Amino acid sequence: MYNLLLQSIEKKVPITQAAKIEVQNAFTLxxxxxxxxxxxxxxxCNEMYFVKNGCMILYTLDDGGNEHVTQFAVEGWWVGDxxxxxxxLPSNMFLEALEPAEVLCIKREDxxxxxxxxxxxxxxxxxxxxxxxVAIHRRVANLISKGAEDKYLxxxxxxxxxxxxxxxxxxxxxxxxxxxxxxRIRVQSAER
Amino acid sequence: MYNLLLQSIEKKVPITQAAKIEVQNAFTLxxxxxxxxxxxxxxxCNEMYFVKNGCMILYTLDDGGNEHVTQFAVEGWWVGDxxxxxxxLPSNMFLEALEPAEVLCIKREDxxxxxxxxxxxxxxxxxxxxxxxVAIHRRVANLISKGAEDKYLxxxxxxxxxxxxxxxxxxxxxxxxxxxxxxRIRVQSAER
DNA sequence: CATCCGGCTTGATCTAAATCAATTGCATTT
DNA sequence: AAATGCAATTGATTTAGATCAAGCCGGATG
Numbered sequence: 001m002y003n004l005l006l007q008s009i010e011k012k013v014p015i016t017q018a019a020k021i022e023v024q025n026a027f028t029l030x031x032x033x034x035x036x037x038x039x040x041x042x043x044x045c046n047e048m049y050f051v052k053n054g055c056m057i058l059y060t061l062d063d064g065g066n067e068h069v070t071q072f073a074v075e076g077w078w079v080g081d082x083x084x085x086x087x088x089l090p091s092n093m094f095l096e097a098l099e100p101a102e103v104l105c106i107k108r109e110d111x112x113x114x115x116x117x118x119x120x121x122x123x124x125x126x127x128x129x130x131x132x133x134v135a136i137h138r139r140v141a142n143l144i145s146k147g148a149e150d151k152y153l154x155x156x157x158x159x160x161x162x163x164x165x166x167x168x169x170x171x172x173x174x175x176x177x178x179x180x181x182x183x184r185i186r187v188q189s190a191e192r
Numbered sequence: 193m194y195n196l197l198l199q200s201i202e203k204k205v206p207i208t209q210a211a212k213i214e215v216q217n218a219f220t221l222x223x224x225x226x227x228x229x230x231x232x233x234x235x236x237c238n239e240m241y242f243v244k245n246g247c248m249i250l251y252t253l254d255d256g257g258n259e260h261v262t263q264f265a266v267e268g269w270w271v272g273d274x275x276x277x278x279x280x281l282p283s284n285m286f287l288e289a290l291e292p293a294e295v296l297c298i299k300r301e302d303x304x305x306x307x308x309x310x311x312x313x314x315x316x317x318x319x320x321x322x323x324x325x326v327a328i329h330r331r332v333a334n335l336i337s338k339g340a341e342d343k344y345l346x347x348x349x350x351x352x353x354x355x356x357x358x359x360x361x362x363x364x365x366x367x368x369x370x371x372x373x374x375x376r377i378r379v380q381s382a383e384r
Numbered sequence: 385c386a387t388c389c390g391g392c393t394t395g396a397t398c399t400a401a402a403t404c405a406a407t408t409g410c411a412t413t414t
Numbered sequence: 415a416a417a418t419g420c421a422a423t424t425g426a427t428t429t430a431g432a433t434c435a436a437g438c439c440g441g442a443t444g
Binding site: 359360361371372374375376379 | 390391392393394
């Protein structure tokens with residue numbers, strides 16, 4: 001049950017057997033069906049989630065009711081509204097399962113506690129966040145500098161798995177373009 | 193000389209006198225004049241920089257020679273090309289002083305060393321990166337969901353200091369719009 | 385003091401992508 | 415197998431913002 005999480009940790013830092021037990025005790029499992037929500041606009045995000053399997057999206061809704069996907073999360077990824085999680089203030093996001101999913105949940109206080117009892121995890125999260133910083137920075141660079149087609153091509157190159165797994169409209173949203181535009185881009189790219 | 197850095201650390205984690213010495217020994221000071229570079233396309237980013245004073249921008253150049261600002265950094269901020277810094281691979285970015293500036297530099301190996309000798313800094317960087325994650329995530333949400341005017345208004349609300357301090361063209365670039373568009377937005381907003 | 389240059393503004397035009405709208409194709413449910 | 419409901423496609427039109435081009439202003443430089 002905790003295999004994937006412990007692997008994720010061990011890939012980055014050494015961890016003792018005793019610490020593994022501590023880790024396991026800090027998490028609970030949630031099983032989700034397609035379209036279940038872990039978080040809705042207005043909720044406070046009191047937990048962060050480690051995806052064991054399935055696929056989640058984190059998104060906002062604008063005034064016109066359009067979804068804007070800020071994050072995907074599949075097996076081995078962390079997800080949640082970090083803003084709300086850290087501040088304790090209400091989120092303006094939705095966290096939804098695109099597929100049946102299982103996630104490991106850790107509450108704010110439990111994580112804080114765990115970080116003091118197993119301090120090597122500070123290093124784990126630090127490394128995780130650094131890698132994440134690189135990825136999100138690349139995304140920003142693409143968003144401010146590239147046109148629709150180039151953004152899509154970079155996305156496919158970076159996450160070939162997603163391009164197949166996730167409905168196109170979510171990818172379009174993630175790239176900041178419309179589903180219609182993405183559809184047209186795909187036929188044009190294929191023609192060449 | 194190390195005041196601002198030590199304050200930045202102490203705001204987030206407790207640190208002993210001995211550890212402060214260790215920190216100071218790990219950094220060197222660089223003084224920059226306006227338009228000096230700390231990093232150019234093709235360089236490997238072997239250091240990260242903590243800004244003591246002045247203002248830096250991190251940007252890419254596209255095929256058309258247009259700058260795309262991915263980051264600002266003023267007093268108390270960290271900056272550098274994290275991708276190149278972590279991987280040791282060449283950067284495709286420029287890091288330039290917009291004003292005369294002083295930065296504290298820490299080499300890759302020295303930071304790794306420091307993190308093992310002063311492990312509380314793992315926590316410092318972890319917290320820093322979490323806060324940063326929230327900010328950059330907000331930026332992404334704005335980039336994929338908002339029009340030019342709303343992006344600008346959010347920027348001014350979040351960083352009122354910058355709006356005055358930095359030439360508009362860099363702000364435009366940071367927002368993913370042209371200087372012309374930003375100029376027009378500003379007069380329109382003022383009219384109302 | 386003059387001039388030079390970079391940054392900002394303003395206007396005219398163009399274009400990539402959004403929007404609006406209809407149709408089709410799948411997959412899930414009944 | 416019919417029916418329902420999304421997702422994707424395709425076409426027509428609109429629009430936000432880019433691009434191109436000139437002029438202008440203010441601070442740095444000889």
